[in-house]
Amino acid sequence: MASTIRVRAIAGSDVTEVQALIQHPMDSGFVKDADGKLIPPHHIETVQFEAGGKTVFTALWGPAVSKDPFVKFSFKGAKKGDELKITWMDNEGKSDSSTAKIQ
Amino acid sequence: MRKVAFLLVAMFVGAQPSWADEKPAPEKDLKAFRDYFTARFPKLQLNDFVNGPYSMNEDMRKQWIEKEDFPPYDFALDRGKELFGTPFKDGKTFADCFPNKGIGIRQNYPYFDEKAAEVVTLELAVNRCLEANGEKPYSYVKDDMAAVTAYMAFTSRGKPFDIKIPDSAKALQAYEDGKRYFYERRGQLNFSCASCHVQYPGERIRAEVLAPALGIMNAMPIYRSEWGGMGTTARRFTSCNSQVRATPLEPDDPTYRNLEYYLSYMANGLPVSGPGARP
Amino acid sequence: MHSTIPPLLRPSRRSLLRGATLACLAGIGANVLRSAAALAADAAGWPQDAFKQKDEADAIKALYGKAAEVSDKVKLDAPEIAENGAVVPIGVSTTLPNVTSISVLVPENPYTLAASYKIPEGTVAAVSNRLKMAKTSNVIAIVESDGKLYSATKEVKVTVGGCGG
Numbered sequence A: 001m002a003s004t005i006r007v008r009a010i011a012g013s014d015v016t017e018v019q020a021l022i023q024h025p026m027d028s029g030f031v032k033d034a035d036g037k038l039i040p041p042h043h044i045e046t047v048q049f050e051a052g053g054k055t056v057f058t059a060l061w062g063p064a065v066s067k068d069p070f071v072k073f074s075f076k077g078a079k080k081g082d083e084l085k086i087t088w089m090d091n092e093g094k095s096d097s098s099t100a101k102i103q
Numbered sequence B: 001m002r003k004v005a006f007l008l009v010a011m012f013v014g015a016q017p018s019w020a021d022e023k024p025a026p027e028k029d030l031k032a033f034r035d036y037f038t039a040r041f042p043k044l045q046l047n048d049f050v051n052g053p054y055s056m057n058e059d060m061r062k063q064w065i066e067k068e069d070f071p072p073y074d075f076a077l078d079r080g081k082e083l084f085g086t087p088f089k090d091g092k093t094f095a096d097c098f099p100n101k102g103i104g105i106r107q108n109y110p111y112f113d114e115k116a117a118e119v120v121t122l123e124l125a126v127n128r129c130l131e132a133n134g135e136k137p138y139s140y141v142k143d144d145m146a147a148v149t150a151y152m153a154f155t156s157r158g159k160p161f162d163i164k165i166p167d168s169a170k171a172l173q174a175y176e177d178g179k180r181y182f183y184e185r186r187g188q189l190n191f192s193c194a195s196c197h198v199q200y201p202g203e204r205i206r207a208e209v210l211a212p213a214l215g216i217m218n219a220m221p222i223y224r225s226e227w228g229g230m231g232t233t234a235r236r237f238t239s240c241n242s243q244v245r246a247t248p249l250e251p252d253d254p255t256y257r258n259l260e261y262y263l264s265y266m267a268n269g270l271p272v273s274g275p276g277a278r279p
Numbered sequence C: 001m002h003s004t005i006p007p008l009l010r011p012s013r014r015s016l017l018r019g020a021t022l023a024c025l026a027g028i029g030a031n032v033l034r035s036a037a038a039l040a041a042d043a044a045g046w047p048q049d050a051f052k053q054k055d056e057a058d059a060i061k062a063l064y065g066k067a068a069e070v071s072d073k074v075k076l077d078a079p080e081i082a083e084n085g086a087v088v089p090i091g092v093s094t095t096l097p098n099v100t101s102i103s104v105l106v107p108e109n110p111y112t113l114a115a116s117y118k119i120p121e122g123t124v125a126a127v128s129n130r131l132k133m134a135k136t137s138n139v140i141a142i143v144e145s146d147g148k149l150y151s152a153t154k155e156v157k158v159t160v161g162g163c164g165g
Helices: B002-013 B026-040 B046-055 B058-068 B074-085 B122-132 B143-154 B169-183 B193-197 B233-243 B254-266 C013-017 C020-026 C036-044 C056-064
Strands: A005-011 A015-022 A044-051 A054-061 A070-076 A083-090 A095-101 B111-113 B118-120 B222-224 B229-231 B276-278 C068-070 C074-077 C088-094 C099-105 C113-118 C126-131 C137-145 C148-156
Touching: A005 A083, A005 A095, A015 A044, A015 A083, A044 A070, A054 A070, B026 B046, B026 B169, B026 B254, B046 B058, B046 B276, B058 B276, B058 C088, B074 B143, B111 B169, B118 B122, B118 B169, B118 B254, B122 B143, B143 B229, B169 B193, B169 B254, B229 B233, B233 B254, C056 C099, C056 C113, C056 C137, C074 C137, C074 C148, C088 C099, C088 C137, C088 C148, C099 C126, C113 C126
Parallel strands: B222 B276, C068 C148
Antiparallel strands: A005 A015, A015 A070, A044 A054, A044 A083, A054 C113, A070 C126, A083 A095, B111 B118, B222 B229, C074 C088, C088 C126, C099 C113, C099 C137, C137 C148
């Protein structure tokens, strides 16, 4: 089963740029289904990015983040070949994790 | 020149050009079609027309370019690649059904099948491949079908559309049928496809910016934010019909296939840009 | 059924089905059911209270415990007219020093806080994300720098998709 986390981490001369796309419905809890019933909220709450043994970025998300959420940020101190670990957890307690090599 | 003028006038009054005495001339139509759009948008590069509304509006283009960095169809693309490589129950794969193993061939679809006397779209070919190998066909409009055709389009990105219309009565008839449908008004709103995509590209219909008809097939299949998912050409045709309050045809209706044939031929020479993302 | 909403303004089922862009019309507060694991996530720092606020001042207070002042050093990248309210690309960047947090609020959304980011030392003070906007609204970016809060605001127009779709 493919990972829900798609990540691109590219090391430049100064910073490493990270782009991540995560497969998740991010249901807000405000939308009704075809039968008129509310689809319960189901969205990612936290996304943790770790490199070199420390957290380099934390995303705290609410239901207003788009479906299949995307986030982009940059950080210093990593180089090509280092590993970047991404872990997310949603409001139902589900989670997924992925490790990518910085290119 | 008179034919071109007649065609343009016919577009604007929504009448059908009558070709009863003249043989259809797709090459002439193509030139008139392309000239109309390039004259209307002189600053646009020819290849840019394939980007639909994003070639028409700067604010939208910025949003699109940002999303193309990591596009919403990424997951469908992966799924499509997976499905494409997964063997059927009988051990064969999609590669066995298509020329060049199905890679880099999107620009040749739709084509006219002389023996069956019908237009074959990529989606139809995919479903026929499934059925020929004992598998259930996909929904014609979304999900797995859109994933597989997204992958096939992706392997063909950049290749110029190369739609062929053989010089046979049946092929020309299919072409003409597609053309007729494009210019014919329908629905409670009484719009033809041309009403929006030839008369008002770049303008807004309510809140949407209209795409030019030139190159409008090149990004298919597309991820539409409106759908929150992928859809094929037929999905867009049926929703477009509903939106002008006309009764949509069945997704795999021969007329839709003829329409796609006509529009794709009009885009000959323009690159495959699929899969695409749209509002 | 007796309703105080005049008939013309009552949302049709079709518009409700259209998605998050029209979510605010539902007017029904969503109960966030939290599993034990999710509660653990709270302990790890998901600010449940802040994400429940409907007013931006309350959300900022719940998240940071202070108020923000407008600063032209906070740069907010957002479109004039959102192509689609379900996926609006929003970017925040700043030249302010020692940034520890960036947040984005959408006051016209049912819950005003959309996202918040923790910026440790060594991480660039800039983030790009894609947010849902229920309707035309200001978008407010908040930056925490040297313990103080700074903000920038931009209006993003969100329209109903055309063609009656």
